Amino acid sequence: MAQTITYREALNQALREEMRRDSNILVLGEDVAAYGGAFKVTEGLLQEFGPERVIDTPISEEAIAGTGIGAAMVGLRPVVEMMTINFTTLAMDQIVNHAVKLRYMSGGQIKIPLVIRAAQAAGLQLGAQHSQNLESWYAHVPGLKVVAPSVPADAKGLLKSAIRDGNPVMFIEHEALYNAKGNVPDGEYLTPLAKAEVKRQGKDVTIISYLRTLILAMKAAEHLADLGIDAEVVDVRTLRPLDTETIVGSVRKTHRAVIVEEDWKSVGMGAEISARILEGAFDYLDAPVMRVALAEVPMPYSKPLEQLAVPSQDDIVMAVRQIMGKA
Amino acid sequence: MAISEKRAILTKNELISMYKEMLLIRTFEEKAAEMYTRGKIGGFLHLYSGQEAVAVGFISALRPDDYVIGAYREHGQCIAKGTDPKYVMAELFGKVTGISKGKGGSMHLFDIEKGFLGGHGIVGGGMPLAVGVGLAIKYKKEDKVCICFFGDGAVNEGAFHEAMNMVALWKLPVIYVLENNLYGMGTPIYRASSIPDLIRRASCYDIEREQVDGMDVLAVRDTAERSIRLAREHSEPRFIEAITYRYRGHSVADPGQYRTKEEVEEWRKRDPIVRMEKYLKDNLFITDDDLIAIRDEVNAKVQEAVDFAESSPFPPPDALYEDVYA
Numbered sequence: 001m002a003q004t005i006t007y008r009e010a011l012n013q014a015l016r017e018e019m020r021r022d023s024n025i026l027v028l029g030e031d032v033a034a035y036g037g038a039f040k041v042t043e044g045l046l047q048e049f050g051p052e053r054v055i056d057t058p059i060s061e062e063a064i065a066g067t068g069i070g071a072a073m074v075g076l077r078p079v080v081e082m083m084t085i086n087f088t089t090l091a092m093d094q095i096v097n098h099a100v101k102l103r104y105m106s107g108g109q110i111k112i113p114l115v116i117r118a119a120q121a122a123g124l125q126l127g128a129q130h131s132q133n134l135e136s137w138y139a140h141v142p143g144l145k146v147v148a149p150s151v152p153a154d155a156k157g158l159l160k161s162a163i164r165d166g167n168p169v170m171f172i173e174h175e176a177l178y179n180a181k182g183n184v185p186d187g188e189y190l191t192p193l194a195k196a197e198v199k200r201q202g203k204d205v206t207i208i209s210y211l212r213t214l215i216l217a218m219k220a221a222e223h224l225a226d227l228g229i230d231a232e233v234v235d236v237r238t239l240r241p242l243d244t245e246t247i248v249g250s251v252r253k254t255h256r257a258v259i260v261e262e263d264w265k266s267v268g269m270g271a272e273i274s275a276r277i278l279e280g281a282f283d284y285l286d287a288p289v290m291r292v293a294l295a296e297v298p299m300p301y302s303k304p305l306e307q308l309a310v311p312s313q314d315d316i317v318m319a320v321r322q323i324m325g326k327a
Numbered sequence: 328m329a330i331s332e333k334r335a336i337l338t339k340n341e342l343i344s345m346y347k348e349m350l351l352i353r354t355f356e357e358k359a360a361e362m363y364t365r366g367k368i369g370g371f372l373h374l375y376s377g378q379e380a381v382a383v384g385f386i387s388a389l390r391p392d393d394y395v396i397g398a399y400r401e402h403g404q405c406i407a408k409g410t411d412p413k414y415v416m417a418e419l420f421g422k423v424t425g426i427s428k429g430k431g432g433s434m435h436l437f438d439i440e441k442g443f444l445g446g447h448g449i450v451g452g453g454m455p456l457a458v459g460v461g462l463a464i465k466y467k468k469e470d471k472v473c474i475c476f477f478g479d480g481a482v483n484e485g486a487f488h489e490a491m492n493m494v495a496l497w498k499l500p501v502i503y504v505l506e507n508n509l510y511g512m513g514t515p516i517y518r519a520s521s522i523p524d525l526i527r528r529a530s531c532y533d534i535e536r537e538q539v540d541g542m543d544v545l546a547v548r549d550t551a552e553r554s555i556r557l558a559r560e561h562s563e564p565r566f567i568e569a570i571t572y573r574y575r576g577h578s579v580a581d582p583g584q585y586r587t588k589e590e591v592e593e594w595r596k597r598d599p600i601v602r603m604e605k606y607l608k609d610n611l612f613i614t615d616d617d618l619i620a621i622r623d624e625v626n627a628k629v630q631e632a633v634d635f636a637e638s639s640p641f642p643p644p645d646a647l648y649e650d651v652y653a
Contacts, residue, residue: 026462026466052466053466055462057493058489058492058493058496060489060492060493062455062485062486062489063454063455063458063486063489063490063492063493064455065455066452066454066455066456066458066459066486066489066490067455067456067458067459067462067493068459069455069456069459070444070455070456070457070458070459070460070461070462070463071459071460071462071463071466072459073444073456073459073460074394074444074459074460074463074464075463075467076459076462076463076466076467078459093449093452093486094452094455094486097448097449097452098447098449098452098456102437102445103650103651103652103653104430104650104651105427105430105431105435105437105445105446106427106430106431106435106437106439106445106650107425107426107427107428107429107430107431107437107650108428108649108650109427109437109438109439109440110437110439110444111653112653113653142651143651143652145652165653166652166653167652167653
């Protein structure tokens with residue numbers, strides 16, 4: 001048995017189940033309580049758990065992050081919602097200088113079991129300040145875990161694992177996926193952190209992605225099958241620590257790799273994944289690793305320009321055909 | 328200058344132990360400076376000499392299970408919270424026996440067992456953490472308090488204002504202690520703050536506030552008792568501005584040429600340790616011999632700390648990758 005629910009509902013279920021299990025879990029952030037969350041992920045939590053555990057904060061990103069860290073230092077397990085990743089720029093000091101480093105700098109005395117949830121995406125015509133993908137900023141820093149689920153089942157299982165983890169976790173959601181539906185197992189389950197998953201088996205080429213572009217990659221793979229190309233699709237799921245084994249293992253099998261990401265190509269996740277493939281599967285490659293990424297521009301507002309900037313299913317199909325010598 | 332008459336009732340032992348603690352911190356810091364010039368200590372070394380009355384006055388009024396958060400001039404606060412100076416000195420030496428296993432250094436001392444929650448190197452960075460600690464105390468319905476020390480430079484950081492607003496809004500048992508030593512690195516307050524009267528910074532958050540002579544340990548202790556009691560009993564924040572002075576530069580590498588010799592000398596006349604000595608002699612009939620005995624004891628303790636640090640090993644290579652993740 002499984003239920004078909006949205007990505008949003010899956011996240012909500014994860015929060016509810018974990019909060020029922022452990023009274024040390026608090027949810028805090030801008031408009032998470034009475035309003036139910038900017039993207040309605042925390043809807044109903046206030047009613048069930050009360051204002052002591054579901055806490056509306058002022059619009060003060062640095063202090064919200066710091067509050068989460070301070071509470072985690074002395075034994076709570078806060079889940080902080082930063083609304084969108086664009087606003088985490090205001091909390092960078094607390095995330096990068098404090099959450100991530102306190103364990104190491106204290107010689108292991110401190111644990112920071114903190115989840116920072118942040119939505120990101122382009123595609124909703126929100127302009128350059130609200131349409132960024134900053135996962136590579138956070139994946140750069142040792143001590144942080146960075147999670148990016150693409151389907152409801154993983155959204156739920158990964159969020160539950162992130163909450164139970166003893167480390168600060170940047171949990172990145174995709175704004176355009178909240179209404180996406182998918183099958184989610186009934187009952188209690190956890191999706192392990194730091195494990196990529198082969199979402200589609202194939203033998204000709206590996207497409208590696210996460211978040212919304214993973215969904216596009218799956219669709220592209222169906223299209224490619226009609227063209228006689230059998231694509232394997234790897235969902236990275238956790239961006240740090242990166243599951244090199246699954247990625248490299250797949251490329252060793254298919255001998256070709258296309259990485260699809262919604263962040264900028266320069267110094268982005270694709271660059272890192274590409275380097276790992278070269279380190280681990282160079283001798284297996286029949287073609288250079290290809291990357292499909294965001295245009296190197298601040299996101300434009302105008303719809304046609306915005307669509308042009310973001311990777312599309314067609315871009316993925318074209319990249320695969322090119323790498324297969326069938327462009 | 329006379330010592331404050333308005334004060335908490337303290338036993339002779341408490342008074343002596345406050346004196347001893349201040350002397351220990353001073354002696355420790357002067358020894359650390361010596362070790363720095365001998366190349367035993369690296370990095371930045373921000374010394375606390377001159378400010379001892381603030382840490383000792385406040386922390387001596389806490390319970391062992393209360394919390395303290397410091398900034399980067401925190402050796403004295405860590406020692407006052409109960410950490411054996413030998414673990415602090417070993418940390419400064421970068422040794423594996425250091426309180427942070429040699430991973431933190433001067434600016435990042437942590438002693439979780441003693442409730443000392445760091446040592447934070449970013450100006451104002453510890454202030455939001457104190458909000459979280461206060462929130463956890465209130466959520467768990469404990470009657471602990473958290474003292475958060477910060478310098479005058481921090482009042483111009485956004486973190487200060489965000490934290491002050493939240494702590495007041497949520498009525499958390501946090502005591503923010505501004506150690507106003509008049510300089511943010513080499514910049515005097517009047518060149519950094521639109522109002523030189525920094526206590527007014529708390530007024531728009533409607534937090535109960537008080538100014539105290541940070542060179543007078545008994546006055547500080549009295550303010551501490553009062554603010555800690557109110558924070559503990561009513562779960563409310565307090566804001567204290569302790570006016571104090573650092574005798575040395577911003578760090579050991581800073582000769583402090585932005586201040587005049589006369590200014591430093593003026594402040595040294597108000598030395599909290601000298602004043603406390605006089606108080607003990609005048610009021611408790613402590614003799615010079617008693618003071619010499621205390622000094623010998625403190626010197627021995629600091630020497631023991633240096634010997635411990637010196638003879639301790641550096642962290643093994645394996646430690647490089649330890650404690651990145653839990």
